[in-house]
Amino acid sequence: MKTEKTITGEVDPDVLDYTVGDDPVLDRALVLWDCLGTAAHVTMLSEMPVEPPVVTKDEAAKVRAALAAVVRDPSFEVREQDQDVHMAVETRLTEELGDLGRKIHTGRSRNDQVAVDVRLHIKDELLGLEGEVCDLAGALVAFGRAHDRVPLVGRTHLQPAMPSSVGVWATGHAEMILDQLENLEAAYRINDLCPLGSAAGYGVPLPLDRQRTSDLLGFARPLHNVFGASMARGEDEAALLSALAQTMAALSRLAEDMILFSMPEFAYFKLPRAYCTGSSIMPQKYNPDVLELVRSKTAQVLGLQTAALSLLHAMPGGYNRDLQDCKGLYMKGLSITRATLRILAKMVAGMEVDEAALKAGFIPGVFATDAALRQVAAGVPWRTAYHDVRDHLERLSSEDPDAAVAAKTHMGATAGLDYGLYDGRIAAAREAARARRAALLKCIAELLPNESQEM
Amino acid sequence: MKTEKTITGEVDPDVLDYTVGDDPVLDRALVLWDCLGTAAHVTMLSEMPVEPPVVTKDEAAKVRAALAAVVRDPSFEVREQDQDVHMAVETRLTEELGDLGRKIHTGRSRNDQVAVDVRLHIKDELLGLEGEVCDLAGALVAFGRAHDRVPLVGRTHLQPAMPSSVGVWATGHAEMILDQLENLEAAYRINDLCPLGSAAGYGVPLPLDRQRTSDLLGFARPLHNVFGASMARGEDEAALLSALAQTMAALSRLAEDMILFSMPEFAYFKLPRAYCTGSSIMPQKYNPDVLELVRSKTAQVLGLQTAALSLLHAMPGGYNRDLQDCKGLYMKGLSITRATLRILAKMVAGMEVDEAALKAGFIPGVFATDAALRQVAAGVPWRTAYHDVRDHLERLSSEDPDAAVAAKTHMGATAGLDYGLYDGRIAAAREAARARRAALLKCIAELLPNESQEM
Amino acid sequence: MKTEKTITGEVDPDVLDYTVGDDPVLDRALVLWDCLGTAAHVTMLSEMPVEPPVVTKDEAAKVRAALAAVVRDPSFEVREQDQDVHMAVETRLTEELGDLGRKIHTGRSRNDQVAVDVRLHIKDELLGLEGEVCDLAGALVAFGRAHDRVPLVGRTHLQPAMPSSVGVWATGHAEMILDQLENLEAAYRINDLCPLGSAAGYGVPLPLDRQRTSDLLGFARPLHNVFGASMARGEDEAALLSALAQTMAALSRLAEDMILFSMPEFAYFKLPRAYCTGSSIMPQKYNPDVLELVRSKTAQVLGLQTAALSLLHAMPGGYNRDLQDCKGLYMKGLSITRATLRILAKMVAGMEVDEAALKAGFIPGVFATDAALRQVAAGVPWRTAYHDVRDHLERLSSEDPDAAVAAKTHMGATAGLDYGLYDGRIAAAREAARARRAALLKCIAELLPNESQEM
């Protein structure tokens, strides 16, 4: 049997295909983070109180410079025989720095490395994603503000229910999407713990300073237990995918409303033409394909999360290779969710409102609750008023939708929206992400000199 | 066709079966919370600046007393014709208080009510569950402390890998489980927002004071937008189920390790006999059924969460009846997860350690990394030392496991565990849950007099 | 620690709760099948060529009579201390028949028994379910026939697309639902293999005649390998749940169309009033709750299937207790799917058609493809005609929907439906199920005398 040589031994070429999989492609996204992790690790090694030092401070500086060069080198790539980014970087450094390159892996394992790479990558991506959440929420808030009190038939069970408004519709979706920041924040915090120094999950007989690498990389704190650190792999990615799956669920509900309300039978909203696609057989069609794909991509992200959690199900303690497949799952989930947020923000920004069509939807039944509440205002008990209206639906007549919209003044209702509250939440979320990104850039600037400005 | 009369109209009996489903059973868990929500709502109604008042302050007090009596009444039940707890309570209050009972639903819908009931119930359950997380983590920490430096072969890919210890194993699992508190906290915060006053999702032309009911019920703040509040239903339960699914994944990994390490081929741990079950055909068997069921129940909770997110997928805005089915999903998820935490805590507490069996597992290969690191200590570059050991595996010999365990002194390694850190995290989590529960009990005591002491 | 005595040993009461779970309730559905399996097993034992015989032919007859009595006894129940139906039946027989009762488990394990019980139960339920598929498909075909050429706007992307008809809509859904019979048939065939005689998955040193018990119970053939038979548990239930999940997906699409087309903005169909439910706040509402619950129950069945497959994921060979939880999953999946089929059949049967509303939906764009095809008929290449129509959409005008419906005469189009084909498929499916049920009843009549007529 022909076998293929890798840095860790010889294997059947089919095995390489099956085990390496998409890693050379996926790992492109990790080059910066892998170099950053290695820079921190080597810096810490150079400070470790052992004689002779594993690497000297000068050597550490050389390694950091070589890592910075890798990050800057657009032609750097991970080849199948490298298996992954870690071996690709070690090979490059060994070519350039000889024995010094052979030292950088001291006291580490690849599990250790990929765990830290993934967390750094997820943190960075989450900051970008949170900005996109703000962009979409901001587009919805702007849309709501622009058409604040335009009447819209509120529905339950998809049936006309009560008077509502475009403002309530748009900021309701904005609020639901902003609330996803809570889930995303949990994913961020779970990923903000540093696994580095767990080696293969059991530590090493070297005085590694795990607090130091955690600090150098800007993590909130190290994962304490080395075995726990290795088991936390997978959990971090599952936490991210859970937050993404929930976020996508919220987005799919917005998309569904936009699909429904832009059907000609409603015509409440007109989607921007450039965001619709045609048919190869029906020349007249402008279809909301983008919005339909938001639905299907929501199902896809749910599938990715199901895969991640099923993968973790009953996995024995310690690193198991299954975990490698979490990487592709979370990366796909991130790219889908971010693309969806971006395209929805553009579509909302370009959507038009047809006020006449919106008002035409106000059939008499929509005013039934208001009619019952007028009886309540006159002292009739609610349930009695309810039954009276129910038994005489024929008495209901069309009322003025604008007046109905103006009459609901309590918090969060058609005439009780506080747009400033949304502006404030969005601004605060942006500021928090900005501050975190600045801290991350500072770490990069310190560990990989000359790189920070080019991110 | 024979139809059946309900408070909201006549329907086919099959429809009642299909739509009411398990509600009469499930809603038993909501009686307290439904009464609490109604007490807050009626209190707020009595303070509302309208003339004539919808209910007077005296009437509100009567309603609160009647609600307190419902909560105290062990014979109170939800019948199928009531459909749900909300109608059951309204019917009871109407029987007792006449027209006053007919007034309590003023400015509310059942969607509104169930949304607030579910959130109160989830918050309360989460506090209990967090205590159980602490109990299990505490049992693991105690187990680790009791057998701290007992050597255990650390594994990766299930193969013997490096020296580890029972202390590292036990606190590693404890840490992974404690880290689930981050996910559970996100679920708590998402459920700590008050939807009350959204009516059917579109508000009402009454000056409801939504901040007031939110405060009376002890929520962090109201959901602002009324439409958003109605859409947040389902999201709250999905957030809980996501946290539960992740928690169960962590528990299933602990269970898997316990199953493996109690097999006679390892015999590292001995499970408490009273937690094992027998076979109807094999008289000699003591099986770890409980641990196997932890695995299957992990799969079940994943299924519940998949169901919840698939249910939300592309659901149109506004209340849709689909959401009702979230209730059974989250309740089942909670009861499974809590029972699992409780039984695992007991099993860990009763587990014995076989030190001889643990040491017998230390085959020479386990010391390979340490051997390579000794070369590193002598100045050999890591990768060179690694290849040297790899090429001469026959040179490896059994070493002293105790010495190997004592040699790894860095943070979180076999000789670097900080038990106080775990004690501190557990104590802090318990205190936080205690304070939240006290606040909730205070709300109950104020809104449902004489009830708080009986919870 | 207080322990509780069971037939297989003493366990902690919490363990009994956790491990027995809902079995006493779920196992009610298995009483008949468990008695049937035992009757076959004991009959085979009595024919086994060993001296002395394990049981004599007379004893076997006594056991069969006692089992028939259990099946007839409405007060027979499974108590928690019995753990499951198998022990409940053995205990009962031992009370009645003394040592003879103690013999019935010879050469069997409970895994063996439950595997055969579940397969018999699933086969029986599938026959009922297939009848319900036929009922719903029949209702749709009848609805289509009654309104065959009533024009309906065909949609893609939910946008008006081309002329279609109520007949095409209804029989299209009927066909999609009938095609599920292919999936259900695979589930039936997978469950039509007999596991009995695998003991605990490794056989016994007794000359069991496994072909004989398979034949007595009416299975297509035995599972050959005893270890394979034990591993097939779970696979059988997963196969069923896969078929159910796909069936529910098809039903949810029908429900979604019915929800949309009964909205007042379309008003194509009017749902039977007795199948709609009201609102506690909006007196005018008649909501399609049943159809919404079809959607959510589709998500639930998907969750059940996800749970089953996640449970099987990487389970080691041989019986593991995880498999017990498959039982609740498949039973819930069956009862949901069957109830959904039944209620949808009733709703379709009671649905009315508003022809005027249907025709009102024919906006000019619906005729665009037909306009392009008229150019094709005159010799213009398709893509050229398509672009010509696309560039001059303003030229399109309303045409006669009836004429458009009459013009599409090819197979399966508006004027090309073959209702007889659907009638034939439904009749064939009913006949196949009837024949299978008759064979099953014959087995019951032979093994449990006097019982067949009472099923």
Next chain:
Amino acid sequence: MKTEKTITGEVDPDVLDYTVGDDPVLDRALVLWDCLGTAAHVTMLSEMPVEPPVVTKDEAAKVRAALAAVVRDPSFEVREQDQDVHMAVETRLTEELGDLGRKIHTGRSRNDQVAVDVRLHIKDELLGLEGEVCDLAGALVAFGRAHDRVPLVGRTHLQPAMPSSVGVWATGHAEMILDQLENLEAAYRINDLCPLGSAAGYGVPLPLDRQRTSDLLGFARPLHNVFGASMARGEDEAALLSALAQTMAALSRLAEDMILFSMPEFAYFKLPRAYCTGSSIMPQKYNPDVLELVRSKTAQVLGLQTAALSLLHAMPGGYNRDLQDCKGLYMKGLSITRATLRILAKMVAGMEVDEAALKAGFIPGVFATDAALRQVAAGVPWRTAYHDVRDHLERLSSEDPDAAVAAKTHMGATAGLDYGLYDGRIAAAREAARARRAALLKCIAELLPNESQEM
């Protein structure tokens, strides 16, 4: 806003990215099938009884020849502006054949085309996959035969249970995997129905002969209803993914056993070294990464199926763009499952058996059931014998595993395996797949002359 021109209109470039997605890559797998479908469609158009003919028979022959050339052209590719394979082929034919190229889409839509392409592709892939199922089952049967009566401790709950053998272990897994052919067959049959001629799901006013295209393409029969045909899209891919998810579940159980039994604590089996991979930190490691990845890929395929079914959940009737995303899901599921089958077959073929280690596992308890059955042979009732052995476990002693293996002679037990039965099933499955493939190749040879030999 800059827009981009496509054959069906101008769209925003982001929309093209979002909607086209991976189609240019995925559609490479469909080129042959798309050309085949078009060849059948155009052949049928040329036979359609209209004057003037849409295309003449000579023109149809030219189109077929041009399509055959596309299939032969290795440089043919789908570019992003083509959006998909259908437009890429039409564009190419229009470049080559002018107006004739513009005619090939007459009476078709892309939904129609992709539906037929996907089904042809799935059928072809399933035939290959079934061959791979046979290869793996064959490897297991060969492994079993080679080590037929080598004793192996049978386990339940992972605990030693009863005497078993390598033959039973290997053919048990083989049987479970072969039984997946039932699921795969259902997927084949569901995909063996021809959707062509449904146009966009509503037919066309042209006398299309849908039976003819179905026959030309070798389908079992056409889907009758045109709307049903469009809705069947998605269902077909979900059926495939269900079968794949179940097949992977079976494979993951085999992988789990191989992982466990090759651990040094068991050492029953030795995995082929070239199929194991090393560690970057532990020089001594040979890890079963491939088998671990079988587990994780099982979770991935479950996720893909969950995604597909969630995507279908409550989708309105008629084509919706969501369905496009099913394509990537099923293709990924197929390639994962096929690669897994292939690599497992190789690993099983290279696996070695350590007979001494296998026998060393026979602790006395393994013989408990046999001891009780010896009492039964002497006339003691089973349950009495069971309790007697249970109460005196200390009396059990080690027995001869070979004798125990020889003593279980009934069907499918250690001494009752019928290897010929497995050989026969495998041979029959291979022959069935071969015959189907021959029929498919014949269709290709007839519709795309000169192509069949080059597949």
